[in-house]
Amino acid sequence: MFDPTTYPYYNPSVDRKVAIVTGGNSGIGFCTVLHLYLHGYIVYIAGRSKSRVTKAISELKEQAAVKQVQYSPQEARERYTGEIFFLDIDLLDLNSVIRAAEIFKSLETTLHILVNNAGVMALPFCLTKDGFEIQLQTNYIAPFLFTTRLLPLLERTAETKGNSVNPPRIVYLSSVGHHFAFRYFSMNSHFNYYPNIIFTWLRYGMAKTAAIHFMKMLALRNPSILCVSVHPGFVMNTNLFAYWTRLPIIGIVFWCLFQIFGYFFGVSNEQGALASLRGCMDPSLSVQHDNGKYFATGGVEAEPSRVARNMDYAARTWIWTLKELSDRNITI
Template identity: 55%
Template sequence: MSLSQKVDPDTLPYYNRHADRKIAVITGGNSGIGWYTVLHLYMHGFVVYICGRNSSKVNKAIKAIMAEAKRRSELKGKEKNEAKVVHGSLLYIHADLTDLKSVERAAAKIMKKETKIDVLINNAAVMAQPYEVTKDGFEIQLQTNYISHFLLSMKLLPLLRNCDSQPRLITLSSLGHNLQFKYWNLTQDWNYRPNMIFTWMRYAMAKTSSIQFTKMMAIKYPDILCFSIHPGLVMSTNLFSYWTRLPLVGIFFWMLFQIVGFFFGVSDEQGAMATIKCALSRDFSIEEDSGKYFTTGGVESKPSFVANNLDDAASTWIWTVHELRDRGFTL
C-alpha cells in the first residue's frame, strides 16, 4: 500500500456551504495536484477561489471538476444509499504569479468578497525552466514558486486571521528542496550553464524558501496552522512539460519520467492527499503541529537542515520583505 492511500477523504469533515461557509483559496488549481485538491475541497463543501493566469484554462477545469464531483457523488449515493452531500462552489480569480501587481489585485478582489479565509493553499509552481527574469526583476522560479506566494499570503493575512476556527496556510514545497545543500543568499541567481544543472539550484532555492516561509509564519502568527508539503513524485503533471516538449530529447525525458513514475511515483490524486489532509483534518493542533513539513499522503517528515535552520529562515524572510518593500509593496 502506498503512503498516500493512508488518507481516506471520506473520513475528513464535510461542510454545508449554506450552514457553515468554508472558504479556500488556491493558486494553480486548474491542473495536476491542484486540480484534485480543488475537487476534494469542493466535494467537502468549500467555496474555492482558484487563482490562475488563464481564464479559459481555469473555467474549463471548473466545469470538469464539477462534473467529476457530480459523477462521484452519484456513484457513492447509489453504492451507499447515502443522503446527498452539498457541494461547495468554485470561482476564478485572475492572478499571474510572474506579476506582483496581479497578485496584489487578486488578493484585493478576494478581500472585497470575503470576510475570512479558512484555508490558503500556495500550490502553483514552475520547475526547472531556463533562466528568465520577471518584470518585477526576480528569477522566474523564485518569484512564481516563492515570492508571489509570500506576497499573496501577507495580503490575505487579515482574512486568515479573521477565521475563528484554526485557519490554515499550506505551501507546496518539494523533495527537490534538498538540492540546496547550504544556505545561499537569495541574490545568488545561479545564472550559469548548463541550464540542465543550474536550473535545479534555482528550483531548490525557491522550494527551500517556501519551507522557511512556513516556519517563520508559524512563529510569527501562532493563531494560524502553517504547513509545508512535498506531495510525492507525480510524473504525469504539467510540471515536467518543459522537459518533455524539448525537441528531439523530449521523448527521452518523457521515458525517463515514466520509469521514475512507475517505480517511485503516485497519481495526481494521491499527490493531492497530503494537502487535503492538512487542509481538513481535525487531528492537528497549532501548538503541536504548526510549521511542520509533510510528505506524500500527509506523513510527517523532516526537511533539509538548511530549510530547518531558523536563522536562515529569518534571513530569507528579511530579504523578501526588503525586496517587496523596495518595489512599493506594503506588508
C-alpha cells in the first residue's frame, strides 16, 4: 500500500493548495481530509449539515495534533497544516449543487484537488426532487454537475506556473459494486422491481459505472487535468450500510453479516483512503500516462469492468447526461 507521508508537504502561506472533498466529515472522506490538511492544503468539506461538518473539523484538528506530536524535530519544522472550511451542498438538490460551485468560485481563485467522495448505496427506489433515481443523482448526476461547474477554475489552475508538473486533479470514489452493471443498458432504466434487495444493486452499479465513464470522458476532453477513479476496498464501518442495519428485526441480521464480512475482507477507513490520497497527491502520476485510470485498494492500479472502460458506452452516457440536464434547464 502507498504511504501518504511520502507525498509532498506545502506551506500554505507560500504555496496555497486548495481542495474540496464532498462528504469529508465522516468515513473515508474524513481520513482524506485529515491527510490533505496535514500536508498543508486548504480543504473545503462539502456537506449538507453544517453542525456535523463543524464537529468533524474539531475532530480533524484534534487527530492532526496527535499525529504532529509524533513528528521528528526536522519534520515539525518542514510540515505545515492547512485550513478546513465548510461548503454547503446537498447532492439531492441540483440547485444546491450549482449554488455551492458558484459560492466556492467567489471564495477561491484556484482549485487543485476535487474529491467526489460522497455517495449512497443500496437504497430503496426513490426519485429526487429533480426526477432522478436517488442513487444515480447522489453518486453520478450531482458529482457530474458539480465537477463541470468547477472545470473552468481547474483549467485556470492548470495554466498557472508549476502546475504542468503537478496538475489539478479530480478523484472519483467508485466501488467494486460498479461490476453489477453487467452490460450496457439504457441510462433511463430505473430497475424499480421487487425485491429491492436485488435490484437496488443494479441501480447502484449503473450509477458507479456512469461515474467511471465520466472520469474517462473528462480525461479525454480535459487533458490538462488528471482524472482518476478509485475503489477504496471493503470499508464496512461507514454510514453506507445505515439503511440495512436500521431495518426492523432483519437489521440485526444484516449487522451481523457486515461484521463477519468486514472481519475477513474489510479494510479500515484509513486504509480505504489510501487510493484517494494517491490520486490526490502522488507526484509520480501524470496526465500523460495516468489520466482516466482506475485504482483499487491501497492505491494499486487496476482495471474497471469491461462496461466501465468501454469508451463508446462512455460517450453514450455523456450525451444522455447532457440531454437530461438540458431538459431540466441546466446547461453545461
